[in-house]
Each structure stands twice: as C-alpha cells, then as structure tokens.
Amino acid sequence: MKYKKIYPQLLTLLFIILVFGFFTMNAQVNMGNRGIEFGFGFLSQEASFDIQFSLIDYDGSRSYGRAYLVGLLNTLLVSFIGIILSTILGIIIGVARLSPNYLINKTASFYVEFFRNVPLLLQIFFWYFAALRALPMPEDAPLLLGSSFMTIKGFYTIAPIWNNFDIFFIALILSIIIIFFFNRFAKKKQEEEGKQYPKFLISLGIFIFIPTATFFLGGVDLNWSFPELKQLAKTSFTFEGGLGIPPELIALTLALTLYTATFIAENVRAGIQGIGKGQKEAAASIGLTPSQVLKLVVMPQALRIIIPPTTNQYLNLTKNSSLAAAIAYPDLVLVFAGTAMMQTGRAIEIVGITMATYLTISLAISMFMNWYNKRIAIQEK
Amino acid sequence: MNNINFLKPNKENLNLFLVFGTLFFALGILDFCLNNFYEKNITSFLPGFISFFTPLIFGMIGLYLIRIEFSGIKILDELNKNINTNNFNAALSISIIILIIFGVAPLLNWFILDANFIGDSKEACTGGGACWVYIKVWFNRFIYGMYPNTEQWRVNATFIIVLVFMGLGYFFPLKYKKYLTFYYVIFLPIISFLLIYYLISGGEFGLEWVETGAWGGLSLTFIVSFFSLIFCFPIGMMLALGRRSNLTVIKYSSLSFIEFWRGVPLITVLFMSAVMFPMFLPDGTYVDKLIRVIVAITLFEAAYTAEVIRGGLQALPRGQYDAAKSLGMGYWRLHLLVILPQALKLVIPGIANTFLALVKDTPLIFVVGLLELVGMLNLAKTNPKWLGFSMEGYVFAGIIFWIICYSMSKYSQKLELKFKTDR
Numbered sequence: 001m002k003y004k005k006i007y008p009q010l011l012t013l014l015f016i017i018l019v020f021g022f023f024t025m026n027a028q029v030n031m032g033n034r035g036i037e038f039g040f041g042f043l044s045q046e047a048s049f050d051i052q053f054s055l056i057d058y059d060g061s062r063s064y065g066r067a068y069l070v071g072l073l074n075t076l077l078v079s080f081i082g083i084i085l086s087t088i089l090g091i092i093i094g095v096a097r098l099s100p101n102y103l104i105n106k107t108a109s110f111y112v113e114f115f116r117n118v119p120l121l122l123q124i125f126f127w128y129f130a131a132l133r134a135l136p137m138p139e140d141a142p143l144l145l146g147s148s149f150m151t152i153k154g155f156y157t158i159a160p161i162w163n164n165f166d167i168f169f170i171a172l173i174l175s176i177i178i179i180f181f182f183n184r185f186a187k188k189k190q191e192e193e194g195k196q197y198p199k200f201l202i203s204l205g206i207f208i209f210i211p212t213a214t215f216f217l218g219g220v221d222l223n224w225s226f227p228e229l230k231q232l233a234k235t236s237f238t239f240e241g242g243l244g245i246p247p248e249l250i251a252l253t254l255a256l257t258l259y260t261a262t263f264i265a266e267n268v269r270a271g272i273q274g275i276g277k278g279q280k281e282a283a284a285s286i287g288l289t290p291s292q293v294l295k296l297v298v299m300p301q302a303l304r305i306i307i308p309p310t311t312n313q314y315l316n317l318t319k320n321s322s323l324a325a326a327i328a329y330p331d332l333v334l335v336f337a338g339t340a341m342m343q344t345g346r347a348i349e350i351v352g353i354t355m356a357t358y359l360t361i362s363l364a365i366s367m368f369m370n371w372y373n374k375r376i377a378i379q380e381k
Numbered sequence: 382m383n384n385i386n387f388l389k390p391n392k393e394n395l396n397l398f399l400v401f402g403t404l405f406f407a408l409g410i411l412d413f414c415l416n417n418f419y420e421k422n423i424t425s426f427l428p429g430f431i432s433f434f435t436p437l438i439f440g441m442i443g444l445y446l447i448r449i450e451f452s453g454i455k456i457l458d459e460l461n462k463n464i465n466t467n468n469f470n471a472a473l474s475i476s477i478i479i480l481i482i483f484g485v486a487p488l489l490n491w492f493i494l495d496a497n498f499i500g501d502s503k504e505a506c507t508g509g510g511a512c513w514v515y516i517k518v519w520f521n522r523f524i525y526g527m528y529p530n531t532e533q534w535r536v537n538a539t540f541i542i543v544l545v546f547m548g549l550g551y552f553f554p555l556k557y558k559k560y561l562t563f564y565y566v567i568f569l570p571i572i573s574f575l576l577i578y579y580l581i582s583g584g585e586f587g588l589e590w591v592e593t594g595a596w597g598g599l600s601l602t603f604i605v606s607f608f609s610l611i612f613c614f615p616i617g618m619m620l621a622l623g624r625r626s627n628l629t630v631i632k633y634s635s636l637s638f639i640e641f642w643r644g645v646p647l648i649t650v651l652f653m654s655a656v657m658f659p660m661f662l663p664d665g666t667y668v669d670k671l672i673r674v675i676v677a678i679t680l681f682e683a684a685y686t687a688e689v690i691r692g693g694l695q696a697l698p699r700g701q702y703d704a705a706k707s708l709g710m711g712y713w714r715l716h717l718l719v720i721l722p723q724a725l726k727l728v729i730p731g732i733a734n735t736f737l738a739l740v741k742d743t744p745l746i747f748v749v750g751l752l753e754l755v756g757m758l759n760l761a762k763t764n765p766k767w768l769g770f771s772m773e774g775y776v777f778a779g780i781i782f783w784i785i786c787y788s789m790s791k792y793s794q795k796l797e798l799k800f801k802t803d804r
Contacts, residue, residue: 009630016634023661030660101470102463103477117786118779119741122755126779129762130772319646326747337652347656355645355653362644 027348034345040353042344043068049339051330053246064340071335072357078249078331079318082256086317087310089257090264097269108265116262121323123259128251128327138229139237149227149239155250156227159243163221168214175210179203248329252321260317264310271306272298304376311369315362322358332357390449398446399457406443409436413479418486440475441468503767515770516777519761523777526597526752536600539580543573543607570611577604593671594750599781601753605671606740609678613739614732616679617686622716624691635687642684647742650677655749674746682739689731693724726800733793737786754778 031038043065050060055073058066096108115123133152136142141149148157162168186197214220227242275298283297284290324331325338332354341350390398413436415421424435431438444465452458464474495510498517506512516523525533546569553561581604582591596604623635642650654677655670662668697720705719725732744755752760758774761767 005628009628012630012634026663027660030664033664100463100466101473103474107477107481113787114783117737117741117783117790119744119755119782121744122775122778122782125755125759125771126775129759130775133771322646322648323745325648333646333648333652337649341656347660351649351653351657355649358646358649359641359644363640 031348036346038348040349042346042349045344047340047343049343051335052328053249053330064344067340068332068336068353071330071332074329074335075318075321075324075331075333078252078256078321078324078329079314081253082260082317082321083314085253085257086260086264086313089261090310091268093261093265094268094272097265098272112262112265115258120255120259120320121326123255124251124323124327127254128247132247132251137237138239147224147226151239152247153238154247155245156239157243157245158224158226159241161223161225163223164214164219167218168211168220171211171214171218175207178210179206182206246329248324248327251327252324252329256317256320259320260313263313263316267306267309267313271302271304274305275301307376308369308373311365315365318361319358390446392449392452395449395452395454398449402443402446404443405439405446409439409441409443409475410478410482412436412439413482417483436479437472437475440478441471444471444475506770511773511776512770513773515761515767515773519757519767519774522598522761523754523757524598525600526757527595528591528597528600529595532591535580539576540600540603542576543569546572566611566615570608573607573611593669596671597752598757599754601746601751602740602743605675605678605743605746605753608675609682609739610736612675612679613682613686613735616683618690618721620683620687621690621694624687625694639684639687642681643688647678647681647745648748650681651745651748653677670749670751674749674751678739678742678746682735682742685735685738686732689728689735690724692731693726693728694720696727697724729793729797729800733790733796737789740786740789741782754781 027038044063046060047062047064047067048060049067051058051067051070053074054070055077056066056070058070093108093111096104097112099105099108135150135152138149138151138153141151144150148155182202183199186199189195189197215222225241225243227239227244229237230240231237279297279301280293283293288296321331322333325334328334337350337354341347344350390402412423415423416436422432424432427435445468447457448461448465448471449457450461452461465471491510493510496513497506497510498513499505500514501518502514503512505514521530521533525536528536550561550564553564579586581596582593620635620639623631624639626632626635651674654673658668658673701719701723702715705715710719743753746753747756747759755778758771758778762771762774
C-alpha cells in the first residue's frame with residue numbers, strides 16, 4: 001500500500017527533473033555556442049532606444065532597467081484606467097440588464113452579447129486602425145468644450161499646473177484619514193447610543209473643505225495649461241502644452257473597457273439575482289427603507305458573489321493589456337520583450353523577467369483574494 | 382388642484398389622450414430626425430438649450446399622456462407595463478429610442494444603402510459607404526491565407542472530411558455508444574492530424590508541399606483552435622485530478638503548473654514559444670512554428686480548463702466518493718465511472734467559456750508571424766492598391782468571429798439544458 005503511494009510521486013519527480021535538466025543542458029550548450037552568458041548584468045547597460053510615451057523621465061541614455069520600469073508603469077497605467085472605467089460601465093450595464101424596462105434590458109443584453117463574442121485583439125485593431133484614424137488632423141480639429149481637441153494624433157486637453165502640490169496632496173491624505181476615524185467614531189456612537197450622524201454629508205464636507213483650505217493657507221496654486229496648435233513644417237501641425245493622450249492609449253483603454261465591462265456586467269447581474277426575494281421582503285418587513293435594504297441587506301450579500309469573479313476579470317484585463325504590443329503602445333511586453341530583447345538577444349532572461357512580473361501581479365492579487373474571501377465568507381456556527 | 386386635474390390621464394377621455402399622446406411622441410421623434418438628418422430645427426424659436434432637449438420633452442409629455450392603467454387596449458397596456466411605468470422610465474426609453482435611431486440610420490447607410498458591392502477594383506468604390514468589393518476581392522486570402530489558389534480544394538476537402546467524421550458520432554448505433562469518448566478523444570484527432578499532414582501540408586502522393594508559413598486566414602484559425610481544443614481537454618482533466626490528489630508531489634506540481642500558466646498573458650507564452658523555446662532544444666533541432674504555437678496554446682488553455690473542471694469536482698458531494706469506494710472501486714474506476722461524468726456535466730458552461738476564450742485568443746498568433754484572419758486583414762490593409770479599407774475588413778472579421786462565438790455559446794446553453802439532472 002505504501003509503495004503504491006510512493007511510485008507515482010517518484011515517477012513524477014523524475015519526469016520533472018529530466019525535462020528541466022534536458023532544457024537547462026540544451027540552453028547552456030546553445031548559449032555557449034552563441035557566446036552569451038546567462039546573467040542580469042545587461043539591465044544596467046545603456047538602452048539607447050526611445051520610448052514614445054513615458055510616465056517617468058526616460059531617454060535613450062538610461063539603462064535597460066529603467067526601460068523595464070517605464071514599460072511596467074505604462075502597463076499598470078492602462079490597467080488602472082481600464083479597471084476603473086470597466087467597473088463603472090459594468091455596474092451600469094449589469095443593473096440595466098435587470099431593468100423591467102424592455103428597451104433598456106434588450107439594449108444592455110445586445111451590448112453584452114456583441115462585445116464579448118468578438119476577439120479583443122480585433123476590437124483593439126478596430127479602434128486604433130479604423131475608428132481613431134477617421135478623426136481629423138490636428139489643424140482641422142474642432143474645439144471641444146472650449147479646451148480640448150480630439151485629433152488623429154491623440155486627445156489633447158488641459159493640464160493642471162500646480163504650485164506646492166505636495167501640500168495639497170498631504171491635505172488630501174489627511175482628510176481621508178480624518179474621514180476614516182470620523183466614520184469609526186460615528187459607527188461606535190450609533191452602536192452604543194443609537195445616535196445617527198449624517199455620515200455622508202460630513203465626510204463630503206471634510207473632503208472638500210480641508211484640501212480647499214490649502215489654497216488660501218498653504219500657498220497652493222492651480223493654473224491650467226491649454227493645448228495650442230503649433231506648425232512644425234508646411235503641412236505638419238501638432239499641439240503643444242496641455243495634456244496629450246496618445247491614440248494608442250485611447251484605443252487600448254476603449255477596447256479593454258468595453259470588452260471587460262461585458263463580463264463584469266454578467267457578474268453584477270448574477271450577484272444581484274442571487275439574492276433571494278425573501279431577503280428583501282424580510283428586510284422591508286422590519287421597517288428598513290428601500291435604500292437601507294439595498295445598503296444593509298442586498299449589497300453585502302451580493303458583493304460576496306460579485307467580487308471574486310470580478311477580481312478575476314481585473315486580472316484578465318491586466319494580462320490582456322499586453323495586447324498593447326500589437327498597436328505599439330509601449331507597455332511591458334513591447335518595450336521589454338520586444339525592443340529590449342531585439343537589441344540584447346537575451347531571450348531567456350527577458351522573457352523570464354516579463355513572465356515573472358505578470359506572475360507576481362497575478363499571484364499577489366489572488367493571494368489578496370483568498371484572504372478577502374476568507375474574511376467575508378459567511379461565518380456558520 | 383381641481384382645474385388641472387383634467388390633464389391627468391384618465392379612462393373617460395381615453396381616445397383624446399391617446400391621440401394627443403401619440404401626436405406629442407411623434408412630434409418628438411420628428412423633431413429629432415429633422416434636426417439630425419435634414420438639419421432643420423423646427424423649434425429654433427426656443428432658446429438653444431431648451432431647443433436641444435425638445436425631442437425628449439415632447440416624447441415625455443406624449444408618454445405621460447398615454448400612461449393609462451387598465452385601458453382595455455392590449456397593446457397599450459403592454460407598452461405601459463414594459464417601457465412606460467413612470468416618468469424616469471419613460472425618459473430612459475425615449476433616450477434609448479433616440480439613440481437607436483441616431484445609431485442605426487447611419488450604420489444602415491454605411492452597410493447597405495451607400496455601399497458598393499459590384500466591381501473588382503478600388504475604383505469601383507465611389508459611394509460614401511462600405512466597400513464590400515474589397516472583401517470580395519480578398520475573400521480567398523482571408524479564408525486560406527497565402528495558400529496557393531490552385532491548391533485550395535485541399536483545405537476544403539480536409540475540412541469537409543473532418544466534419545463528416547465528427548458528424549459520424551451522432552449515427553453510432555446504441556451498442557457502440559460507450560466507445561464514443563474513445564472515438565472523439567483519440568481516433569478523431571489522429572485522423573484529423575493525418576489528413577492535415579498529408580492533404581493540407583502535402584509533399585506526398587503527388588501533392589505539392591505547402592509550408593506552414595503559407596497557411597493562414599480563417600482556415601488557420603480553425604486548425605489552431607481545433608487541435609488546441611482537443612488536446613487541452615484531457616490535459617486539463619489530468620491536471621484537475623492531480624491538483625486534488627493526496628500525493629504531495631503530484632498535487633504541488635499540478636498546482637504550480639496551473640498557477641504558472643494562469644498567471645502569465647498568452648502573448649508572453651507565444652513569445653516564449655517563438656524565441657525562448659528554440660534555446661531549450663538540442664542544437665539543430667527544428668520544430669515547426671505551427672506546432673510550437675499549438676503546444677503553447679494547448680498548455681495555456683489546459684490550465685484554465687483544469688480550474689474549471691476542479692470547480693465541478695469540488696461541487697460533488699462527498700457521498701458520491703464514499704458510495705463509490707464502498708463498492709470497492711479504485712481511484713481510476715471511481716473517477717472515470719462515477720465522479721467525472723457528473724462533474725463534467727456540471728461545468729459545461731465553464732468549459733464552453735474556456736473554449737470560446739481559446740477561439741478568441743487565436744488571432745494572437747500573429748506574434749510568431751502566423752497570419753490567421755485578423756493577421757491577413759492587417760496584411761491586406763497595407764497593400765498599396767487597397768489602402769483605406771481597414772474598417773470594412775475589421776467589420777467583416779468581427780461578424781465572422783461573432784457568428785462562431787455566439788453560436789458556440791448558444792449551443793453550450795442547449796447542452797447544459799440537455800444534460801441537466803435534478804438532484
């Protein structure tokens with residue numbers, strides 16, 4: 001009986017060791033033949049290529065390590081924007097699918113059925129090569145809302161120019177901390193004395209008042225920089241000043257948002273439908289108002305169903321953002337696994353680092369999810 | 382209050398309210414259409430801001446006037462119940478109607494009314510709408526890629542024969558039903574592989590050899606998804622069983638395998654198969670690009686399939702295991718005869734979703750230079766004779782993928798109902 005348990009394990013172990021050994025041996029021979037030595041020293045070498053769009057200071061004289069950071073930040077940026085927008089859109093569509101209104105219901109399900117059955121890559125190509133290419137050239141672009149331009153070269157809008165931004169930022173964080181403690185205090189008061197504060201209004205007041213006060217007290221100053229048309233050559237125009245969002249980012253965000261929102265919408269719908277009618281009726285029968293029913297009874301239970309699959313969708317979105325490489329948005333895959341690998345030829349190290357990065361993000365989020373699931377799981381007695 | 386009460390819709394003046402309500406509603410829609418398609422503003426005497434919202438206001442007044450409960454007219458009651466329960470709903474309904482008119486009319490123009498269907502060169506496209514001539518001229522390329530024109534019957538023949546073999550499963554006599562799984566999991570892949578190897582690839586029996594680099598278009602999409610689908614299912618099943626195994630080594634090796642593939646994007650896996658994998662093979666060995674891609678996609682999707690199947694395994698009550706064990710069944714008999722048939726039935730929707738994801742992921746193989754449908758579109762788009770028709774191409778591909786994926790998901794829903802057993 002004991003051997004029956006040990007043999008399969010030994011065989012598996014042997015198989016794994018053999019496969020890995022075979023690969024490593026070949027890799028060593030191959031790299032030896034090409035005169036490459038395994039190592040990560042190349043990360044500090046000069047990269048000598050430019051990146052179109054970067055959140056931090058970067059130019060060709062920086063190292064490959066810096067280029068990696070630029071790519072990683074770009075990936076995180078597009079994922080972050082995508083997650084926020086797709087959550088908002090997903091919730092709206094998910095609720096709309098439950099609407100008793102026939103038209104709204106059908107429109108929402110048409111949207112879901114349409115966008116989730118078309119490959120994401122095709123959608124990205126569509127937005128980038130077909131839809132955004134139909135926009136006007138910078139010199140012909142109409143003014144939108146008195147400040148912005150939507151052109152073939154991207155979206156140009158006003159950019160804030162801060163004085164003493166750090167003071168404002170500290171005030172913002174401070175106000176959030178105060179709100180947090182105030183809410184705890186209010187909850188405690190309510191539990192002990194039954195006294196209710198208008199929590200939301202007071203929190204909003206704090207959130208607006210403290211940061212605004214820094215404008216008058218802390219010397220914080222805010223100006224807007226407007227995009228202005230500038231002629232480069234006879235027929236070549238561009239915008240200067242303001243905030244320029246490249247079309248690659250717009251196309252990628254649009255496609256990721258529209259695609260992921262369909263899945264989030266389905267999660268939201270399933271979550272709300274999963275709450276029995278009896279729950280709502282029971283809550284109403286003990287005298288809770290409809291908004292209280294939603295806030296205290298339906299939502300806490302629905303979120304328990306909604307959040308785990310939705311986190312999975314966030315993960316998918318982050319991984320799907322690697323399709324950016326197809327339209328030359330400088331994300332981690334394009335910058336590092338693309339350009340940097342072409343230049344250094346270090347396939348194993350670079351693909352390894354890229355995969356490890358995504359793996360770290362995924363594992364971190366799924367570990368957080370497991371912890372969260374345990375925390376919110378129904379405590380059965 | 383009494384003097385405005387006559388404005389409240391009531392049943393006594395049903396016809397009057399109906400007429401006025403319909404009138405107002407029609408006026409709103411008319412106003413919108415004139416504004417948008419004929420650039421005539423019939424409400425220009427009003428201030429600009431109000432004039433902009435007149436369609437909505439007129440429509441809402443109209444819907445308010447016809448909101449009469451139990452009117453006795455069936456259509457009206459249905460209408461009120463579905464789109465017109467209160468003012469808020471009415472506003473939403475009107476917005477949606479306006480949005481649909483706003484969206485559908487130009488789309489219809491572009492798709493059909495202004496589109497060009499006849500001709501065989503770019504010059505035939507004169508209208509402002511879509512140029513379907515482009516699709517017509519490039520159709521063979523979109524379906525077969527760079528496969529030589531004269532040899533395309535081989536691709537067709539292969540697909541037809543494989544489809545016939547797949548369909549044969551339906552006509553199995555009841556006596557041989559138990560071999561059906563064997564037929565689909567082992568026999569069919571071998572047959573298809575041999576067909577593709579000898580017929581599409583060629584090189585023997587007097588058929589011209591066509592290298593895999595020339596394969597492409599929609600047929601390549603089918604080939605890649607077909608093989609990945611067939612192989613990822615058994616591998617995923619083994620991984621799922623491995624992950625729930627009591628044996629530590631097997632459990633943790635399956636676990637890390639699954640988590641590894643699930644944690645990385647497919648595009649990096651394809652990168653790996655393209656640039657990193659050759660480094661791991663003995664010097665001089667060459668594995669065909671297409672095979673590397675299929676292996677990469679298979680392993681990637683197998684991890685997802687494994688997680689789906691694990692969900693089904695976990696959902697089965699312990700009693701099933703205990704009952705099977707008490708009959709003296711061993712590990713394999715227990716799983717093959719009792720657990721898996723029930724678990725797989727439970728996870729049909731999940732597996733269908735994984736398969737759909739696989740089909741939708743195939744365009745990514747452009748990374749290694751294989752051009753399936755979307756890749757061919759991008760190639761055609763850069764042809765100097767046919768510049769500027771990317772929209773038509775993407776719409777065409779979108780419709781094809783939509784049909785494939787939508788019918789697959791509908792079919793899975795049907796299967797789910799068919800196999801549903803109440804516990």
